[in-house]
Amino acid sequence: MLEIPAQIWQRTKTSYIWRSLFRHGYPDSRKNQSLAVFTNVFLHLHPVKVRRHALAIPYTWCMGGLSFFLFLVLTLTGTLLMFYYRPTTEWAYSDIKDLETVVIFGQLLRNMHRWAAHGMVITVFLHMIRVFYTGSYKPPREFNWVIGTLLFFFTILLSYTGYLLPWDQLSFWAVTVGYEIARATPFIGDEFSFVLFGGFQLGPNALLRFYVLHVVALPLAVGFLIAIHFWRIRKDGGITGPL
């Protein structure tokens, strides 16, 4: 019975096309397990082997990985939301309403984006706490900690810029609080808030600026910093552990 599927599988695995995609056999031997990791663009961020200590969930809480996971979820759901949303004062609110009432799975999409965003603020914060209390900022990881604090800051900014976009009472007045704070910046308050919000009150310019920051500028900056962050983790010997 199973001979035919087995034959097809065998044929497929030895075919020219398959071997152009995967340059190793099924990863059940050490050699193929190693090849599976370092010949795969998505997995090659990992080393082939890690210290057993690094697998301990009570040690890492998985929080760094989960922050990255939520970042990917947010990128995906955010891109889908962009198909339905126009960042103008005429359309922003009604587009969100349409998402909730007209677009199939639109409400679920928006909910996922919203809760994942809250989740990412929490996971990044917990990741930072874990890294601090385990002394993982110590040499040679000093600069990676600096990048981490920047990523924490950018996570808050990403969340905050997204908060304005529904253009409802909640978002408008919440961001007004931030606007008042920006205006209170010593010495350059007016100039700073004018550049950030595009005027002396929250209007169409602020909405457009926050949108561009939210979907282009900040995600690019975060993606760039994440790349450096991960690369340095590898170069510094992976996740910390007792010496």
Next chain:
Amino acid sequence: MRQDSVVRVDKRVEDTAMVWPHLLVIEFIAAMLWSIGLFVISAAFNAPLQDHQTPDCTPNPSKAPWYLLNLQELLLHMDKGLAGVVVPTLWLVFMATIPYIDRSREGVGIWFTSKNGLRITIFAAAYATLLCFSLILLDAFLKAHGYIEFASEYFPGGKQLLPNYVIPIVIMIGLSVLLVIIVQRIWDANTREWMIAIFTGFISVYLVLTVVGTSMRGPGMDLFTPWSVPATSQCYAPHG
């Protein structure tokens, strides 16, 4: 040139595991569980959406998103620029410089570094939580008893200089320095250990401010117990 990371990385063969399958399985399961969890939460709870914004109708209180309510809470106790811009900026800069101040390699990869570290963490958390909460209560008490009027009349510089600048700055720096001195006296703290104290103190204050700002501030940003906060009035007419 020193080849730091090459010299420092100590990977013994015997305590290593293959990434495929051991690490990837954990990552896969974590991603699956969180995906399912996110689906369930998103199916159960809708993201909030209120009426279309209107500048004529100010909700009372207007609150920032919860992760910024710590700053909004801080605004109530000192100058806006100080609370909203200067303090967080200085804190971020200080955080970034932690590894350049605490340069020892003691305790890498060990939670709290040592038993002392754990004791200091607990002490600093209690110290900061109690003090921060007491100061918020004291502020509310004083303001309810004519503090601002008193300051305007008798303090040099009126209600601005001392209440909005000098007193908060002295309290923030003074209590931090006091914390470091205490842990140095009691536990003979080294750099890593007093850094734990300061960091824990900050995290505790951050959490207290977030909790108070989120669940204890009602209309007019007045202080309430969490179970008696009145509902936000959606359209507050300042002159009506």
